[in-house]
Amino acid sequence: MSSNEWEQEFFIKKGKYFLEYMNLRWAYAEAMVDEIVKVLAEHDVQTGKILDLCCGNGRLSIWLAKKGFEAVGIDLSPLFIEDAVRKANEFGVESQVKFLVGDIQKVDEIVVSEKPFDAVINFWTSIGYADEKSDEEIFNKTRRITRKNGILLIGQCMHREFLPLQFNPRIYTEYEDTVLLEEREFNQISSRLKSTWKYYTKEGENMRFLDSCIFNIRVYGVNEIVSILEKTGWKVMDVFGSLMTRRPFNILTVMNIIAKAV
Ligand SMILES: C[S@@+](CC[C@H](N)C(=O)[O-])C[C@H]1O[C@@H](n2cnc3c(N)ncnc32)[C@H](O)[C@@H]1O
Structure with missing residues (x-):
């Protein structure tokens, strides 16, 4: 089963099961976004437009919109995007957030009328779904739609160590x-x-x-992600084990990477 086939089955055809599982993470979405907002502010992104790569049903985009940012979420699954749009209405942020169905391998084409972005987020192990070459291309395209000194935040990512x-x-x-x-x-x-x-x-x-x-x-090692980022125009600024506590990264923590568009 190619990466595309399993993604189609897991997130679209049988996506209703994953959607229920993903909903559990809404319980701490606001707390997570508070930490994202702090990290962005520390890197001079206080306002502006955030791209949420693989946004799922929108928990982070919607809370970013609630905190005053403009957000654009992109996800492969029409089911998740429909739910995100519904939730944006419920939260009253429909004018500050846009949700688009699409494959992040074509991210530059999908958000062509939305660029440039002040920051990009990619949360909860939302990379590695295809192969290394595709991932490098995704970060390369993402860099081209982000303004200079914009921030990329890869959060809560599983890693090889x-x-x-x-x-x-x-x-x-x-x-x-x-x-x-x-x-x-x-x-x-x-x-x-x-x-x-x-x-x-x-x-x-x-x-x-x-x-x-x-x-x-x-599943990438931290050094592999750092190397992909540095090849594609991102400068890694910090790696944390937890965004909430700023615990340093180690082999027992998840991986959170902050990079700057150079
Ligand atoms: C683990 S979930 C993370 C969702 C969201 N980032 C969050 O933190 O709640 C991974 C998401 O990636 C999406 N996805 C998988 N492959 C994708 C692709 N090629 N392009 C866009 N989205 C994709 C899935 O539909 C799913 O919503």
């Missing part, structure tokens, strides 16, 4: 009436994590199988 150390081949998560079982394989040579996500619904003491789909991503 962490994965073999804490590797768990089966992860169960329960939320509302759903049980999610992830069966994972990590290929050290290709650095790809391939998981089968199996969704079940609780029925009394039993669980009924709903559906399954494949998730398959290239």
